[in-house]
Amino acid sequence: MQKKPSVLLQNQAMTRPSQLLYPQREPAPLRSAATVLLLRDSAHGIEVLMTRRSASASFAPGAYVFPGGGIDEADALAHPISARRPTQSDLHLTQALAAIRESFEELGVLLARHPDGRHVSSDDIALLDRHQPFSVQCRARGLQLAGDEVFVLAHWITDRDLPRRFDVPFLVARMPEGQTPVADESEQFEPVWLHPAQALARHEAGTLFMLFPTVRTLQRLQPYADVDAVLTACAETDEPLWTSCPRAGLLQGHQARYMEHEAPFGELQLTSPDGQIVHTLDWQTDKPVALLKNVMRLTAPNPGVMTGPGTNSYLIGDARTGYIAIDPGPADADHVNRLWQAAGGDIRMIVCTHSHADHSPGARPLQALCAVKPPILGLPSQATARANSVFTPERALVHGELLRLGQPGDEVTHTLKVLHTPGHAANHICLVLLEDGLLFSGDHILNGSTTVVDPPDGDMTDYLDSLTLLSQACDEHQINFILPAHGHVLGNAKGAIAHLRAHRLRREAKVINVMQALPQGSMDDWVARAYDDVDPGLWPVAKRSLLAHVQRLQSLAL
Numbered sequence: 001m002q003k004k005p006s007v008l009l010q011n012q013a014m015t016r017p018s019q020l021l022y023p024q025r026e027p028a029p030l031r032s033a034a035t036v037l038l039l040r041d042s043a044h045g046i047e048v049l050m051t052r053r054s055a056s057a058s059f060a061p062g063a064y065v066f067p068g069g070g071i072d073e074a075d076a077l078a079h080p081i082s083a084r085r086p087t088q089s090d091l092h093l094t095q096a097l098a099a100i101r102e103s104f105e106e107l108g109v110l111l112a113r114h115p116d117g118r119h120v121s122s123d124d125i126a127l128l129d130r131h132q133p134f135s136v137q138c139r140a141r142g143l144q145l146a147g148d149e150v151f152v153l154a155h156w157i158t159d160r161d162l163p164r165r166f167d168v169p170f171l172v173a174r175m176p177e178g179q180t181p182v183a184d185e186s187e188q189f190e191p192v193w194l195h196p197a198q199a200l201a202r203h204e205a206g207t208l209f210m211l212f213p214t215v216r217t218l219q220r221l222q223p224y225a226d227v228d229a230v231l232t233a234c235a236e237t238d239e240p241l242w243t244s245c246p247r248a249g250l251l252q253g254h255q256a257r258y259m260e261h262e263a264p265f266g267e268l269q270l271t272s273p274d275g276q277i278v279h280t281l282d283w284q285t286d287k288p289v290a291l292l293k294n295v296m297r298l299t300a301p302n303p304g305v306m307t308g309p310g311t312n313s314y315l316i317g318d319a320r321t322g323y324i325a326i327d328p329g330p331a332d333a334d335h336v337n338r339l340w341q342a343a344g345g346d347i348r349m350i351v352c353t354h355s356h357a358d359h360s361p362g363a364r365p366l367q368a369l370c371a372v373k374p375p376i377l378g379l380p381s382q383a384t385a386r387a388n389s390v391f392t393p394e395r396a397l398v399h400g401e402l403l404r405l406g407q408p409g410d411e412v413t414h415t416l417k418v419l420h421t422p423g424h425a426a427n428h429i430c431l432v433l434l435e436d437g438l439l440f441s442g443d444h445i446l447n448g449s450t451t452v453v454d455p456p457d458g459d460m461t462d463y464l465d466s467l468t469l470l471s472q473a474c475d476e477h478q479i480n481f482i483l484p485a486h487g488h489v490l491g492n493a494k495g496a497i498a499h500l501r502a503h504r505l506r507r508e509a510k511v512i513n514v515m516q517a518l519p520q521g522s523m524d525d526w527v528a529r530a531y532d533d534v535d536p537g538l539w540p541v542a543k544r545s546l547l548a549h550v551q552r553l554q555s556l557a558l
Contacts, residue, residue: 014437014478015270018412019292025274027160035068036099036171037153037217038109038181039227040193046227047195048218049181051107051188059164063209064199067106067188068168071098078135082147083113087238095169096150101134106188107181111146111173112138119146119176130184149173151234154220156213157245159257160275170217172234174227196221212246212257247272249281256281263448266491267291270481281488283309285335288342291489292436294318294414298339300329302358305538308448308486311358314440315343316433317414321405322348324416325374326431326440327485328362336362340369349403351416352378353442353485354425355391377403379420379427384456389425397429416440419473423463424451430470432477439470439482439493445500447487452541453548460548461555464504471497507531511549523547 017024038049050064075098076090084093103109108130112120120143128137138145150173158165181191194202196218202208203215210218220242224230233241246257247268255277258265264281271279271291280289283303288296294317299310311330317323323343328350329335339362340347347370352360355378363376378393385391399420406413417432424443431440443451444466453463473479474494482490482497490496507530514521514529523543530549531542 014480015273015292016436019294019436020273021290021293022272022274022276022278025276027275028163028165030157030165030167032071033069033166033168034071034095034098034102034171035066035168036103036150036173037066037221038103038173038175039230040175041226042193042195045195046221046224046230047193048199048221049107049109049175050192050194050199051181051183052190054187054189057187060211063211063214064192065211065214066170067103067109068099069102069106071095074133074135075101078138078145081135081139081143082145083149085148085235085238088148089238092152092169092238093147095152096147096171097135097145099150099171099173100145100147104128104134105130106184107191108184109176109179109181111149111176112143113146115142115144119178121178122180125179146173151231152238152240153230153234154213154217155240155243156217157243159212159246159248161248161277168213169240170213172230174231213244216244216259247275248277249279250277251281260492264488266447266481266496267489269491270489285310285338287338288315291483294412294436295433295438295483296342297483298335298342300332300335300358300362302330302332306452306541307358308446310486312483312485312487313339313362314483315339315347316416317343317348317405318412319344319346321410321412321414322346324349324351324403324405324414325366326351327353327359327442328366330358331361331365333365336365337369340366345370347374348405349374350376351397351403351429351431352376352391352393353430353440353444354378354428355381355385355389356425356443357388359442359485360391379429382426382457384426386457389457391427402434403431417477419469421466421469422459423466424453424458426457426459426462428466430466432473432479434477437478437480439473439479441470441482441484443485444470445482445490445497446484447482447490449487450500450503450545452544454544455548455551458544458548460504460508460545460552463548464501467497467501467504471501507545508549508553511546512553515550515553523550526550 040047053063055062076094078097100111110125150171152169153172154170156168183189183191203210244259248255248257249268285301288298296315298313303310313329314326315323325347350363376394381391397418401418403416415434419430421428421430421444479493482493511530514526527539527543527546
C-alpha cells in the first residue's frame with residue numbers, strides 16, 4: 001500500500017550540508033504495517049494482550065509485542081465487508097483491517113460480527129483456517145469485520161538508524177468476550193495479559209524484553225482508568241494521539257532513544273540528521289562538544305537548580321575564519337582557558353547575551369588570554385539589574401546588526417544577527433546564525449524548564465513580546481533549531497516557542513483564577529496555588545515569575 005512520506009522523515013533544517021559532522025546517507029525504506037493493542041478491563045485496571053516473538057524472527061526476535069504485521073492489498077480490498085465509523089478514513093480502515101487479520105492469524109482472535117450484530121464466538125472461529133485467505137473466508141460465511149471498533153492510538157515510524165524500518169499505526173480495540181487467544185506457535189508464542197505497569201516493571205527488571213515503541217506506548221497507556229477511557233480519547237479526533245520517529249544517541253556509553261518531546265531529540269536531529277548513532281549526550285565540562293563543524297559547545301562546571309547541567313558557552317566559526325564566543329560564562333579560570341584552547345586562541349569577538357553572573361563575568365578573563373584582544377559585545381545592564389548582574393560591554397550592539405566572520409566573497413562565512421529580546425533581563429539579546437538557521441537563545445528559551453522572569457529587570461509583557469519576535473524570526477530566517485544557554489539543542493524551533501508561549505499564558509490564566517479566588521491573599525498564598533504543580537522547594541523562585549505575571553495583569557487593567 002502506497003503512503004505519503006511522513007513529515008517527520010523530512011529534514012526541515014536549513015543547516016548547510018557542508019557543516020554537518022557526518023556524511024549524509026539515505027535511511028532504509030519504510031514498509032507499511034499495523035499492530036493492535038487488544039485491551040480488557042480487570043479489577044486492577046486495564047490489561048493488554050502481548051505475545052513473545054520467535055527467537056528466529058527476522059525482526060525483534062524474542063521481544064514481547066502486540067499482534068500485528070504488514071499491510072497488504074487484500075486489506076484495502078476488504079472494505080466492503082467491514083463496518084466503519086463516519087469519521088474513519090480509508091487509510092485508517094485499511095490499517096484496522098490489517099490489524100484484525102493479523103490478530104486472527106497470529107492469535108486466533110477475531111473482531112467480527114454476524115449479520116444480526118452478534119460478535120463471533122470461539123465456535124465460529126474454529127470454522128476458519130488461519131492459513132487460508134482471510135477476507136475470502138469471512139465473506140463466504142457472511143461475517144462483517146468490526147473495523148469500526150478499532151481506533152488509532154499512535155503512529156510510530158522506525159528509527160532512521162535501523163536496517164529494517166516500518167511505518168506503523170498502533171491501534172486499540174476491546175478484546176471480544178468469549179474468545180481465548182491461541183498463539184500460532186510459528187511467529188508468536190506465549191500470549192499473556194499484562195497491566196501496563198506490570199509489563200514495564202518486568203522490562204525494567206530484564207525479564208520481559210520490549211522494543212522502545214512498545215515501552216513508550218505502555219507508559220502512555222498507564223493513566224487511563226479503563227478501556228472506555230482509551231477508546232473515547234482515540235475517538236475524539238480519529239487521528240493518532242501522538243506520532244513519533246525516535247532518534248538515538250549515546251548516554252554513558254550505551255544507546256538511548258528519545259521521542260520528539262524529550263529534551264535530547266533536537267540535538268540528535270541537528271548533529272546526526274540521518275540517524276547515525278554517533279553523538280554523545282553526557283554533559284561534560286572538560287572538553288567542547290561539536291554540534292556542527294562551525295559550532296562547538298562548552299558547558300561550564302556550574303550545575304544547579306537555576307543552571308541545570310551548567311551554562312553553555314558556544315564557539316561559532318572555524319580555524320580559517322576564527323571564532324565568536326557566545327556567553328563565556330562565570331569567571332571560572334579552567335572553563336575560560338578551555339574555551340580559549342578550543343578556539344586555538346583565535347577569538348575575534350566575545351558576545352554576552354545578557355549580564356547575569358553565569359553568562360558575562362568570563363568575558364574579560366577570556367579576552368585577556370587572547371594575543372589580539374577581541375571586543376566584548378552585548379548590551380549594558382540597565383539600572384534595574386541586580387548588583388551581581390552589572391555588565392558594560394566595550395561596544396553596545398544594535399538590534400538587527402550583523403556580526404560576520406569571513407568576507408562576503410569567501411566560500412564560507414558565519415554571520416550572527418542580533419535580536420534584542422528583553423524579558424528575562426532588560427539587556428537580553430538572542431543571536432541567529434543566518435547561514436545555518438540556528439537561534440542562540442541565551443536564557444530567553446531553555447531546554448528542560450522555563451526561564452525565570454524576575455522584576456524589575458525582568459518583565460513578563462516584554463518576555464511574551466520577545467517570543468513573538470523570535471517566532472517571526474523563525475519564519476524570516478528558516479530557523480529550525482534553538483541552542484539555549486542551559487540544556488540540549490531544541491528542534492522544531494517555532495513549535496517550541498509556541499509551546500512556551502502557551503505554557504506562560506496557561507500559567508497566567510491560573511494566576512488570574514487564584515487572584516480572583518483570594519483577592520486579599522499574599523504572594524505566598526498565590527504561589528502555593530498558582531504553582532501547585534511545581535516542587536514547593538522552587539516556590540521562592542517561582543514567586544519572582546508570579547510577581548511578573550501580577551505586574552503584567554495590573555498594567556493591562558490600567
